[in-house]
Amino acid sequence: MTAHPLRRALAALLFALPLAQAQEFTASTDPARAQVTLPEPAKPALPSLILIGDSTVRNGRDDGQGKGPEGQWGWGNPIAAYFDLNKINVVNRAVGGLSSRTYRSSGHWERTKPFIKRGDWVVMQFGHNDASPVNDNSRARGVLRGTGPEKEDINNQLTGKPETVTTYGAYLRGYVAEIRAAGATPVIASPVIRKRWEADGVTVTRAGGNFAGWAAEVARQEGVAFIDLNEWGAKRYEALGRTVVATLFPPDPETVHTNWLGAAVNAQLVVAGLLQNKVLPEDVYKQRFAPDGSDDRPVVDARKVKVEAPRDAKLPSLVLIGDSTVRSGGQNGAFGWGERLAPFFDTQRVNVVNNAIGGRSSRTFFTEGRWASVLENLKAGDWMLIQFGHNDGARIGDPAGKNRGSVPGIGDETVEDTRPDGSKEAVQSFGWYLKRYITDARAKGANVVVLSPIPHKDRWKPEQPRDFENYAAWGEQVAKANGAQFIDLTLRVAEAYRAIGAERVDGFFSDARTHTNDAGAVFNATQLVEGLKRLPGQPFKGWLREPGL
Template sequence: MLLPHVLRAVAALLLLAIASAHGQSLPTAVNTDPARAQVTLPVPANPALPSLILIGDSTVRNGRDDGQGKGAAGQWGWGNPIAAWFDPAKVNVVNRAVGGLSSRTYITSGHWERTLAVVKRGDVVVMQFGHNDASAVNDASRARGTLRGTGDETEGIDNLLTHQHEVVHTYGWYLRKYVADIRAKGATPVICSPIPHKQWDAQGRTKRDRDTYGGWAAAVAREQGAGFIDLNDEVARRYDALGHDAVMQLFPQTVPDEHTHTNWAGAALNAQVVAAGLKALGDPRIAAWLKPQPPVNPLPPAREDDRPVVDAASVRDEAPRDPALPTLFLVGDSTVKSGGLHGAIGWGERIAPWFDPRRINVVNAAIGGRSSRTYFTEGRWDKVRDQLKKGDIVLVQFGHNDGGRIGDPAMKNRASAPGTASETVEDTRPDGSKEAVHTFGWYMARYVADAKAKGATVILAAPVPHRDRWQDGRDFATFADWDRQVADANGALFLDLTLLVADGYKQIGADRVNTFFADARTHTNEAGAAFTAERVVAGLKALPGNPLGPYFADKTVAGR
């Protein structure tokens, strides 16, 4: 009779064969162990060039290397942003690290064998392991630990995960194997000590790993005459200089107890230290690969802006909680209300705590993918107008979806005509019917007139700026001008939200601003939405007559 572990091995092989035959990956349940997961890793983009090859764990390459769809706020390894320091015309930067692995399981999983196959003479291979090496040597979940130290001690185990006999070595032994294998290919090995954790000692300084993996990595590098970057100590020194509060901003804010994986800002800092360490090795080849000027505030390769026309049936219409109270209605697009799609949060979803719920309702009636035109033609404005009563306030922000050429299918029948005049442009709907499209200013003036007729106060807000359009020049200049013209001509208030947010960004700097977005340039994440909401409130308090003054919460109620 076949033993149970043999049967399991046979079943796994059959499943792999079936999946391969149909060109499919294995089901998720089979890939729960990182050491056995099917991971697609990059290869050199230009085989004619030398390569800087990175191996390690999730602090070098996290997950699918995409920030989990959360943009800069997600978890990132330093192996992604370090590419910005190198000239792609001179060197390939190939990040073949795999999350969840140790110096041992990167080898036993077969990842090292596959990586070594792309290493050639003249390449440089940088390794950083240690975060997972302290795990259990033998268990049924990961079985990834290594023996402590740098000696030649071994431990024979019957691996509870793989059901194979295995001889486990020390952390230092595995590093020496990498060094020997790399040199056998005519390439140059560089050892990094692991990045420090977000932890502090009794004196308030960042904890170092000098007595464990940091010290052992240094010892192997000295013994082998290999290049060494003391990433653990150098990053810790940077953390100490920045201070506790600034270091906290280098880690994902949605996971307060996350002490290992950085967000994009933290990964960029670590990458800068690695790049400086590589340059300090004195290898003229590496010096030639580096860009003459290091990048300033490199941006994460965030997911492309996705501006779908959100299905109205999927959005719950909000209504005033207490009809007896005045209501602040928010009207706009996905920058006001995103609902958490792909990690995006609109500022309107984080503004309620700034108001006293005993004195005013806050109703966010915004919906993603709409322009001043489509919010009107879909009847969504009618729903807001019908709820309005004397004493209510309406804040309207459109512009992100109003641009483009009318008639262009890519605009999804959203573009409004430019300006504030009364002329119209004919557009053809998908069903073949014709639509007389008005100017942006016409739609905004209609909102003002309808709301004022119900006794409400109207505030027209210029659109929030893009991530790449706040440092130089002015974003949404024409839309801001049209909003101002309509407000002045029709008795509404104007809030220059574009400049308010841009000025706030300038105060905190690009490094922090780059952590505020869930996609390439438009939609904010949790932190960005909260920051923008605070800027909106500052602008509202500065409006002539301070119409919302009686309704703001005190700092205790707002949680600030």
């Protein structure tokens, strides 16, 4: 049976990230008395990111119950691979089966505190076990519901000792206070989302009205960074769909504990939360994520990227506009196809001017004023290539989207978005922005070719759904309706990838799935040139030459 394409995409994480070394674990029948050997900071002189919580953070022996990646894993295992461990320790001291109450009453908190020092960060995630009975002879790990000052004095049936049980919020506040007293920074995370679907089969059941909501409330009250693993996880699962989400868990009836792939998805959300709250220094991250799982690399300031002018103003110009897949500038070994296009042209006859800029969408290339600057240099007889789409899918209204998302489609409908300075922006459709570029350029006497985006590393095989299907369709419709040419670069590159096979294609990328290296940029530039040769009337015939000649 062929694996689902999104399952394949997610499975790439299994090969990109190492499994952390398993820790010794022996447990009695009472998880609160678990004899657990937990990791300590590997390099005590470095700052540490310390994790406390339950089995959804660190499961059992942290070895998948000997079942490998398909066993049960907490997100505290794969998250270490997203950090530079030469700059920060990642210390997972969560214990399976415990609650915010029993992590303390079992003595694990007292054993963890000596490792917390000034300048460290402690992420706490409790809640899955806190709804258990307050007093029984099995676990006795439940807490009082809510965030208030209520208390209940019990004679603990499990330990035989008196105990005062408080609310979930009170236990969290206790951790926050002691972490701050140690000079460290506390971070509260809501419990990870469970694999539970509403009757419609597409909506994930939230837990916002109880432990997730109470965690958020305590974070607000205490002025602590909050990571909403409940809501973000639900949105991520809904985007992936029920079939793919099932592959992130061991077989049914498991709904709480993820397998290693699911743990990696949750780890990405934690990284996204740390980034969004600006908790850690920028240089400790090896990989960055937004809540939707996309790469969250900082967007370069457009004002620092000079608009490129034609080398020889007397010659016609081939002008490129787009995102980092057109020009990456060598950042982290990435190059866009536009940076390897000039050798295919006779530069004594035409200027090749690459004014693409990383991190932009069809919307932000326009709203930031980049288009106005490019337009000043356009003249009659020039040609322009347009390729956007990789960043247009960001959610409008989500700060993690960096105000890049455009309205889906080609219509005139708008959606209001709030900019970082508090001002409001009427966001147009992807097609609206393309039409504006085309009509502005043609008004200057220039010609336009619209390109669909290059495909992702994991979305080009025949059995996989077509990458950028909507953006290709929208681009073609707008081009034809407004006097521009269109090249389905997504499909052209995908077909070329299929011809050479996965091993070579994997060697074309500088990151997990989006940005090509030098060889990949040359390969994709070659496919573009083949597309230009096949345009009606062969408008580029007099400019093209074989590279190296």
